[in-house]
Amino acid sequence: MRSLADEVLKGSRRALAQLLTVVENGSPGADEAIAALFPYTGNAWMIGITGAPGTGKSSLVNSLAKAYREQVKTVAIIAVDPTSPFSGGAILGDRIRMRDLSGDKGVFIRSMATRGNLGGLSRATRDAMRVLDAAGFNIILVETVGAGQSEVDIVRAAQTTIVVEAPGMGDDVQAIKAGILEIADILVVNKADRPGADNTVRGLRTMLELGHPAAKTHMLSHHGQLVRVEIANNQHENAFWMPPVIRTVATSEDRVVSGVDALIAAIVDHRRYIDENGLNNGLERQRIEIELYERLQSALMTRLQADVRASVLTDMIERIQARQIDPQHAVHLILETQKV
Template sequence: MTVQAEIVDGVLAGRHPAIARMLTHVERRTSGVDEALAALHPHAGRAHVLGVTGPPGSGKSTLVSALVRHYRDQGRTAGVLAVDPSSVFSGGAILGDRIRMSDHGGDEGVFIRSVATRGALGGLSRACLDAITVLDAAGIDVVVLETVGVGQAEVDVISAAQTIAVVSVPGMGDDVQAIKAGLLEVADVHVVNKSDREGASRTVAELREMLRLSHRRAGQWNVPIQQTVAATGDGVADLADAFAKHLTWMAECGELDRRARRNAATRIRWVAEELVLQQLRPGLAEFDAAVDAVTAHRSDPLAAARRLLDRA
């Protein structure tokens, strides 16, 4: 099976069936998918890509659903990539986030897809980045990347999104430890969800203190703290306004271009690593010969690796 030209044309026309088929090809790495992505790449770069991350149980999916509803009320289209843990049996996404957003089913202005992490330690796989390109090229206005929420290691989101929201919630364990976590340091906007709960003001105060103590540069974005109750929609419009202000600030100060270069560099590096790893696996004659040489102590691992990389 290969990626047919009409699928690319359908994606560019914004047709949901073509987008869905293209994303399936992206996850399966179907023959010809790289050429199709190359054809889509010049048409991407217009969407506002939001990264929404935070610990499990913070209400990210409910918040994303409320954001999508807000954008649709504004007449804007929205795409959601819900990054789910991979099934240990099939390797596919477990689909939990897509189930929780089922109230958007049938809306032609919304496209929702669960994407598997496929064991990516930082929470994202290469397929996630390619999926953003597909939705962006399809003309979707806002692409929301909701990450799996595995904790501090999940900072790969900064390599994919333009604006990053870190969602916290009152009463979820040791707040001081949460504030120390590297995950919170990537935030462009802090969100205290479920802020109708007891302890919300304390969580806001601790986040504000963390921001006050952080090292700031001249002209740096002033990270806001937004309180929301996603289940009722309270605060969601203000949160969307904060995202829009951040996008405007990035465009005005040049940060948007800097982040685009950073994201491009990450994608190039990830693809290069994947291409190299394809040449470094058991069963390939040169790799097996290198293993034999190291096992027999005729070579050492570093020298063998360098020779394989030179040949690759």
């Protein structure tokens, strides 16, 4: 797989597609290839686009990609599709809707299946993002599956998170309860030409003003979390990022009406905010820490499942069902037996 990684670094699209398949399937050699590419990562800006079904996320991604291409920036798109319950493969609906980008050599589109992951991102998505980063793309757009309230995982991968709403969806309060607004760096009201758009914008702004944690503290806030960092510039000591609410009509050919230019300007502002306040290192460290713990947990679980005999687990399950032992005590016994 090292040779495949080398070809990716040389700009081979065929090798890129092959390696992404290897990574998504967890095939032998995937880890080796990721390790070879890792030193070349850290240059792309990762943008996550999430939100409820029917808000027009795919159309918005399509419009964003076109606008970035006009700026002569290369764009990679990862569309995380629902997994087919029959084949385990992605349905590829988003890729079909982005058909008009297919002839542009500066755009690479990849659909990935959720494979049952409830956070809205497939388990291989972060590795795929790293491959695309190493391949030299300037912008990486990640559209998560339209599962609404379960999509907070995007924060752990993206540097700018865009939450898309639409008039008449009736999920504003639900979004607050689920923490969706708290993960937003930018809020987009798409389909803003529809009735009720003004109310949606007004409601979101009110919710942000009342509930955004940064409005009540002098600490910096990002993704709804208070980030302890050294401020690079004293004049930003009391600064905080309040997510802007941007109106868009992603399907409009009129650049002013579409709102895409305003959205890109907001992304630029957010990136500048992160840079000027010295947040980059702290946020990256948080993402790395979370990912490291997740991978460690997964590896330990895999090793434990391989080491513990099925008969031991069966016995514990039967004892728990018979109320002879509680689940937590059973876990301790298994770990003591395996000396973990």
